[in-house]
Amino acid sequence: MYFIQPTRDIPHLDQVLDTLPSVQMIRIEDLHLYDPTIIAIADVQDYLTHQWTLPTIALALEDEGLALAAAWEQGALAGWIWSKLPSNPQKALIKIDAKYKRNQDSRDLPSAAELQKKLLPNPIELLNYKIETLFQPSAYLSGDWYDYWKISDKEVMFYLADVSGHGVTSSLLTSWMAAFHGRSKNPRELIKKLNGMLVQENIEKHITMIAGILNIETHHLRWSSAGHYPPAILFEKDQEPRILTTSSFPLGLTEDLEVEEFECQLKPNARFIICSDGALEPFDGGLNEQLRQLVHHLQNQSFQAPEHVADDIAILSLRRIN
Known part of the structure; x- marks a missing residue:
């Protein structure tokens, strides 16, 4: 941390410096040379006069309560008194620094959310098919994810995944998946590889996912x-939903993960x-009733995510258009 040399005489300056041996003394005129994210300790009058942007703990004399209020x-x-530092100033500094960094992380979340959204796949043109998606995080960052990409002129691979929990760690795993998937050529291989890496790295998260591959010429779909x-849902004209x-x-629980492959023909x-399971949250009742209502709204194309959701929502739809 920095200690900005006061421009006025401070009776207790030497005493304060003796209790803070690890701080680096710097001058006001040199502030532009130093890291603007490191906390500085400074006299309250200098802070009010020069109004620098460094995160600062202001020190005031005992009769300068109004100056401290202005500094806040x-x-x-934080505001301290020159002659009455906290009983353990080093420990207090560590707590203030940790809180400051947490607040900085929170302020960075909107930018991080924009970066995460940029990792979502761009729309692709497919003969006979249209890919439709919905992505709505419950907070800034999402632990739900989907992706799709061409592996040949005839085949498209896709997946939708739900990382356990919320927040930064879960969202980082979605970014990891986005960077990893390209080496896999079928659903079972993708799931097995992701599972192996999760178990090997001992990451205390599990991931559920559905991955599939569609041949846009034969309309043959395989998935795991x-x-x-909720499970995958198949809607066909004049038929009950399947x-x-x-x-x-889920991924990440056991090395010996058995992965079945299923198939169907898209008419x-x-x-x-x-x-993702967040799509069930807008509906009341138990899981079966929530799933029934979700299927009803998807069938009638009337599903609408609430403006504020308790869980991340992701939906991926493959529609055969002729």
């Missing part, structure tokens, strides 16, 4: 599930839809 309004992290709920239930473990106007 100006953005000071790793403990994902809930494509599977049974398996004209058919829709194959996969969702």
Whole structure:
């Protein structure tokens, strides 16, 4: 941390410096040379006069309560009295620094959210098919993710994943998946590779996902599930919706993950839809009732995510258009 040399005489200056041996003394005129993210300790009058942007702990004399109040309004992290430092100033500094860094992380979240969204796949033109998606985080960052990409002129690979928990760690895993997937050529291989890396790195998270591959010429679809709920749903014209239930473990729990592969044929106007479990949250009732209502709204194309959601929502739909 920095200690900005006061421009006025301070009776207790030497005593304060003796209790803070690890700080680096700097001069006001040199502030532009130093890291603007490191906390500075400074006299309150200098802080109010020069109004620098460094995060600052302001020190005041005992009769300068109004000056301390003004410093807080100006953005000071804390206010101390020159002659009455905290009983353990080093420990107090560590706490203030940790709180400041947490606040900085929070301020960075909107930018991080924009970067995460930029990792989502760009729309691709497909003969006979349209890919439709919905992505709505519950906070700034999402632990739900989807991706799709061409692996040949005839085949498209896709997946939708749900990382356990919320927040930065879960969102980092979605970014990791976005960077990793390109080396896999079929759903089972993708799931097995992701599972192996999660188990090997001992990351205390698990991931559920559905991954699939579609041949846009033959309309043949193959997919695999790793403990994902809700299951995939198939909508066909003039037919009842089909809930494509599977049974398996999520990624990251065991090395010996058994991955089944399923297949179906997409008829004209058919829709194959996969969702994260956040898509169930807008509906009341138990899981079965929530799933029933979700299927109803997806079938009628009336699903609308609430403006504020308790869980991340991601939906990926493959629609055959002729």
